[in-house]
Amino acid sequence: MRYGPIIGAGAMISLVCSWAALVMAPQLQLGALAPAPIPNTADFHPATRPGLAAQGAEVYRSLGCQQCHTRQVRQTAILFGARLNELGTNGVNLSVPGSGQTNVVNLDLLFALAKARPDLAINPVQIPSALAGDTNIAPKLDQYSKDLALFRRNDEKAGIARPGTGPSVNELAGKLPADVLVKVSPEAAERAVKLLSEAGGKAELVIYNLGPDIERGWGARRSVARDYVNDNPVLLGNVRVGPDLAGIGSRVPEKFAAPWKAATTNSAVEIEQRLLVHLYNPRLLAKDSICPSASYLFESKQPNARYSGQSLKLPGNDARVYPKHNAYALVAYLLTQRGDIGLPEAPVPALAAKTSPVKP
Amino acid sequence: MTTVHPSSHTAPGTAPTAVQVEAASRLPVLFLSFSAIAWLFGGALLALLASVQLYNPAFMEGCAWVTYGRLRPAAVNALVYGFALQTTFALALWLIARLGRVELSAPLGLTAAAKFWNVAVTVGVFGILAGDGSGHDLLEFPLYAALPLFASYAALGAWALVALHRRTERNLYVSLWFMLAGLLWFPWILSTAQGLLLGWQVPGVLQAVVAGWFGQNLLQVVLTGAAFAVLFYFVPKAVNQPLVNPSLAATGFWLLLFLGGWGGLSQLAAVPAWIPAVSSAANYLVIVPVLALLGCLWQTVDGRLPDAWRVNGPFRFQLVAAGLLLVVTLTKAILGGAVAQFTFVTVAHKEVIVLGVFGLAALGALHHIVPRLTTGENELPSAGLADLAFWGAVLGVLGVAIGFASAGLGQVAVGADASKDWVKDGVVGIAGNLKAVTAGYAAMAVAALAFLANFGLAVRRCCAACWGGDR
Secondary structure: OOOOHHHHHHHHHHHHHHHHHHHHHHHHHOOOOOEEEEEOOOEEOOOOOOOHHHHHHHHHHHHOOOHHOOOOOOOOEEEEEEEEEOOOOOOOEEEOOOOOOOOOOOOOHHHHHHHHOOEEEEOOOOHHHHOOOOOOHHHHHHHHHHHHHHHHHHHHHHHHHHHOOOOEEHHHHHHOOEEEEEEEHHHHHHHHHHHHHHHOOOEEEEEEEEEEHHHHOOOOOOHHHHHHOOOOOOOOOOOOOOOOOOOHHEEHHHHHHOOOOOOOOOOOHHHHHHHHHHHOHHHHHOOOOOOOOHHEEEEOOOOOOOOOOOEEEEOOOOEEEEEEEEHHHHHHHHHOOOOOOOOOEEHHHHHHHHHHHOOE | OOOOOOHHOOOOHHHOHHHHHEEEHHHHHHHHHHHHHHHHHHHHHHHHHHHHHHHOOOOOOOOHHHHHHHHHHHHHHEEEEEEEEEHHHHHHHHHHHHHHHOOOOOHHHHHHHHHHHHHHHHHHHHHHHOOOOOOOOOOOOHHHHHHHHHHHHHHHHHHOOOOOOOOOOHHHHHHHHHHHHHHHHHHHHHHHHHHHHOOOOOOOOOOHHHHHHHHHHHHHHHHHHHHHHHHHHHHHHHHHOOOHHHHHHHHHHHHHHHOOOHHOOOOOOOOOHHEEEEEHHHHHHHHHHHHHHHHHHHHOOOOHHHHHHHHHHHHHHHHHHHHHHHHHHHHHHHHHOOOOOOOOHHHHHHHHHHHHHHHHHHHHHHOOOHHHHOOOOOOOOOHHHHHHHHHHHHHHHHHHHHHHHHHHHHHHHOOOOOOEEEEEEEHHHHHHEEEEEHHHHHHHHHHHHHHHHHHHHHHHHHHHHHHHHOO
């Protein structure tokens, strides 16, 4: 080659190709992403950070926390399930008067359950001797016995080898809510929900977000692009020297090292205290942690200046330290990291339970 | 009457002699080389201190300036901008002057531009330590360092391109393809990335996308390309054969340019799945140009490897660099996707490209260039120090690479299985591997010091010769 400009032009074309594909195209796809409304509330996710948390984001960037902590939860798969919540109104009441026990059986539902779960037995329903003369119930159970015989013949024709004994759909329907199908394909789960709903039961589709990150309790779902639309700079992190922080604001403090679980019992104050102690000296909470101490965010003596925060009690001794403003800001920022709020593109189990419509 | 083309001021008959070419490039190339290796020393030292904190958190605890989150990016940026890119400039200027047979104009001004680059890198490193880092991978320098950095590059790059334009040897050798592409590529990606991140501030994960794209282009095209420029100059020279099969080299060159910039986003999780998928595929495709280019060199060497290893000092460096390039390209394809996501394996890949593939190739080249520009001999004054630099650098790179990679594989096992204890298996369990990283950076710093000492000896001998009137 003799001509430099040819190399220059070729280089520019090559670079523009990768730029168009990997910078321009994502910008077109994601550039207009906005926070999504949380169903049944007036809130949006991700929410705009309050002032203190916004300052904390700057502390997080300045100290380089993203060098060791990612803020991206991964998910290897999403699977579905069907859950039966109520028997419906078309059940047969087999409760013996005066016994104090209610025993309602939805006979249609038993067949629907048996169709959804070919691996379970379906048993005859015995009429309690006290109700044997009830003209309202006896014909229904007679009909059920006939239907059951027919159902079994159909099973045989279809080649379904249903066990005669062992766990049965009758037991499954006896204890509600019942997880009829767990971690199956969306088609199977939807078919089950449809069958159960048609039989008069109240069933719902549930989702299972799967993967080691979620098992560890780092978040209830995977992180998606929308989670970061309010961040600037966006500090995703790319090495997990320490645990992921995408959902640190919604974790149980006692179980800091592993496994993490979604916080349900701890107050925000407890979590804040926990995080402050961790910032002061991570080894006070996890003996083998290699997280560097941020003791420069604390003062050992009560400062003379007007003081907004309270002193921090350290576990294991009586010493007290006084968090500086930046320590509170960083903790406020961490507490805004929530991995338990669903988005349309990444639902969480609880949200799916509320919003997925039960099919008629 | 023909119009006079600027580049035809020097007709082939009046091409400068080798001595004139060397005289004009002496000051800027030596200055860039010396400060680059000084940055290698400084960067390795910072990285060493940071790596100790990975298994001994009490080390230098309690001071925000030297916390891991600041030391590590300071070290990486010092190594990339201070050492790698600065060495690239030195090599580019030297290769352009030598292969294009052209005198660099106004070498003093060029040296001043190089000085500004060093000032900008220093300001940037201290900016990161002071807590002003931008938080974007490989782009951590704060704006007040990034802008002077770009300005001083503009001067350096323009100088190099003008020199290339004025070359008297019109035919462009393979090395100059890579250098020219790199000299153009770097300002394009830097201005695009800084413009999008610090100027326009693209929203959300696009920032990570832009930073990933920039880092990949910098490592895979600019630095790997510069390593190829060095290999294509020195390997044929070491075996004393002309380059066999230049058309294969051309194919490899264009494919590397085209495919090199695509692979940087395979590690992102919180983006649409097609983005990491495209990047992972590109990491496989880029094997083709790398194999083509290395194959071209292999054909040229054609079995003369043991002889060249014995006789030629720089060749040793380049042979190891080529081997590392092969290894890193293959492992990056296999482990570049979701398998080794969020682990030290990715860190190992980056370090091998900066310190191993580029670093060793460049260090070898400097062992040839510096004596030519100072004493006029083929070797640096002290063979012992040259050996120390070689073994220090090779063991250093291996220590860093193996340490990070094995620690990363430990993290892969923990990350994939929630039943494993994060702290016990994923943090305490890999501490031993990370000690190899510390040793590696220490060896790297020793190698840099050995080279600098050798450099100093050569300069002393050169000065003594001049003042004594011998030379």
